[in-house]
Every structure is written in structure tokens, then in C-alpha cells.
Amino acid sequence: MKVDVDGHVAEVTLLGPSKGNAMGPDFWRELPLVFRALDADPQVRAVVLTGSGKHFSYGLDLPAMMGDWAPMLGGDSLAGPRTAFLDQVRSLQAAVGSIAECRKPVVAAVSGWCIGGGVDVVAAADVRLASADAKFSVREVRVAIVADLGSLQRLASIIGEGHLRELALTGKDVDAARAEKIGLVNDVYEDQDAVLKAARELAGEIAANPPLVVQGTKQVLAANTERQVADGLRYVAAWNSAFLPSKDLGEAVQAFMERRAPEFKGE
Numbered sequence: 001m002k003v004d005v006d007g008h009v010a011e012v013t014l015l016g017p018s019k020g021n022a023m024g025p026d027f028w029r030e031l032p033l034v035f036r037a038l039d040a041d042p043q044v045r046a047v048v049l050t051g052s053g054k055h056f057s058y059g060l061d062l063p064a065m066m067g068d069w070a071p072m073l074g075g076d077s078l079a080g081p082r083t084a085f086l087d088q089v090r091s092l093q094a095a096v097g098s099i100a101e102c103r104k105p106v107v108a109a110v111s112g113w114c115i116g117g118g119v120d121v122v123a124a125a126d127v128r129l130a131s132a133d134a135k136f137s138v139r140e141v142r143v144a145i146v147a148d149l150g151s152l153q154r155l156a157s158i159i160g161e162g163h164l165r166e167l168a169l170t171g172k173d174v175d176a177a178r179a180e181k182i183g184l185v186n187d188v189y190e191d192q193d194a195v196l197k198a199a200r201e202l203a204g205e206i207a208a209n210p211p212l213v214v215q216g217t218k219q220v221l222a223a224n225t226e227r228q229v230a231d232g233l234r235y236v237a238a239w240n241s242a243f244l245p246s247k248d249l250g251e252a253v254q255a256f257m258e259r260r261a262p263e264f265k266g267e
């Protein structure tokens with residue numbers, strides 16, 4: 001992750017190392033460190049969040065993270081490994097939460113794919129802008145995961161329950177025009193350069209306002225939903241600690257590796 005500060009605006013760029021900025025161990029370690037540091041930096045008044053390369057993020061780095069989690073989810077893992085997995089989910093939730101909890105408003109500039117964990121991340125931002133080639137997917141259901149990093153909690157107040165249910169229950173891909181129509185993004189720009197320029201301008205506009213009042217506004221707005229979000233996150237962490245291990249999850253990961261459509265059996 002790269003951080004550049006220009007005046008009072010910081011720009012955070014996701015930098016792989018996996019293809020399509022897929023979210024592996026490095027991403028999860030760095031994300032909370034970066035956003036807690038931005039929160040604490042008095043120079044910074046607003047943040048732009050974007051991806052390097054053509055895509056915002058392919059979502060969870062499936063091979064890397066599933067490899068790490070195998071001992072917690074595989075075989076006859078009982079209370080010990082499942083408690084370790086609960087801690088892991090809570091830690092990833094806290095990483096995404098560091099964006100929502102950063103008192104400096106965060107403007108996400110999305111181009112290309114924004115999948116799964118990518119949607120969790122932009123849902124934790126304050127404003128989302130996209131380029132015309134952006135594609136979003138609350139993909140977790142298609143990889144046999146109940147989305148557990150915030151989309152199910154945060155998107156309801158952004159796009160409304162009806163659109164959230166459609167996206168989360170189908171895992172369908174949504175293009176930029178549709179994302180704008182349902183309010184997932186505020187505006188769509190011609191290309192990646194244009195969306196980044198717009199995000200920088202918007203962050204600059206925010207940064208020109210009295211910083212403590214901006215931060216107060218963000219915190220007061222957060223109070224509208226933060227208890228419900230926190231309760232939902234705790235619930236889904238426990239849910240997935242109980243139910244994530246499944247033959248369908250194994251099939252989803254296997255199918256991804258073998259580049260074929262999965263066949264789910266509800267086992």
C-alpha cells in the first residue's frame with residue numbers, strides 16, 4: 001500500500017502484491033496500520049483510496065487466505081481452531097473498520113473490478129466514485145462465504161435493503177451505470193484518470209473545510225448506524241466460525257483454481 005500526502009489530502013493506493021490487488025496477508029496487515037496513522041496525522045484532513053493498475057481489487061486472495069485458514073477450517077476442527085478463526089475474522093473486520101473509523105473522510109476512486117472484500121472496503125469509505133469500466137460484485141455468496149467484512153451491514157444504508165439483497169444473494173456483477181443508479185457510487189467518470197482527478201478534487205473540497213467540524217460530522221453521521229453495524233459484524237463472525245467450513249467452500253476454491261464453474265450441493 002502506498003501513501004502520498006499532498007497538502008491536506010492523503011492518497012492511499014492498493015499495491016498488490018497479488019494480481020488485481022487481491023487481498024492477501026500483506027494487505028490485511030497494512031490496511032489498519034495505514035488508516036490508523038492517517039487518523040492520527042493532523043496534517044491529513046481527507047483521504048483518497050484507489051487501486052494500482054487497472055483494477056481496484058479482485059477481492060480476497062483466495063489461494064493465499066484459504067491456505068492460511070485451512071488448519072482452522074479443515075478436517076475435524078472443533079472449538080480451538082474455530083475460536084482462532086473467529087479471531088481472524090474479527091481482525092479482518094477491524095482492518096476494514098479502520099477506514100470507517102478514520103476520522104478523516106475517505107473518497108474511494110474505483111476502476112475495473114471491485115469484488116468481494118473490495119466492496120467491503122469501499123462500503124466503509126465515505127464517498128464512492130467510479131470510472132465507466134468499473135464492475136462491482138458482492139461475490140462472497142458465489143464462493144460459499146456469508147459476506148463477513150461489512151458489506152451486509154454497511155450497504156443497506158448506502159443502496160437500500162432491496163438492492164443489497166439482490167447483490168448479496170446473487171453475487172451478480174454490476175456495471176458502473178447500474179452502480180450509479182442504485183447509489184453504490186455517487187458519480188461515474190469517463191476513465192481512470194478522470195475518476196482519480198474527481199476524487200482528488202472532492203477530497204480537496206472536504207479538506208478546505210474546518211477539519212474538526214468535518215471530523216465531527218463524520219463521527220455524528222456514523223452514530224446513525226454504527227451500533228447496528230457492530231452487532232451485525234459480531235453476529236456474522238460467529239456465524240462463519242460455525243458454518244464456513246463446508247464442501248461447497250472447498251468446491252468453490254477448487255473450481256476457481258481449475259477455472260471451471262462450481263457445482264454446489266448444500267453440504
Ligand SMILES: C/C=C/C(=O)SCCNC(=O)CCNC(=O)[C@H](O)C(C)(C)COP(=O)(O)OP(=O)(O)OC[C@H]1O[C@@H](n2cnc3c(N)ncnc32)[C@H](O)[C@@H]1OP(=O)(O)O
Nearest residue numbers: 019022058059060061062063113115116117139140143149
Ligand atoms: C471476505 C472476502 C471475500 C471475498 O472477497 S470473496 C471474492 C473473492 N474473489 C473472487 O472470487 C474473484 C475471482 N476472480 C475472478 O472472478 C476473475 O479472475 C476476475 C473477474 C477477477 C478476472 O477475470 P479475468 O479478467 O478473466 O482474469 P483471470 O485470468 O481470471 O485472472 C487473472 C489472474 O488473477 C488471478 N486472480 C483472480 N482473482 C483472484 C483472487 N481473488 N485471488 C488471487 N488471484 C486472483 C487469477 O488466478 C489469474 O492469475 P494467473 O494470471 O496467474 O492465471
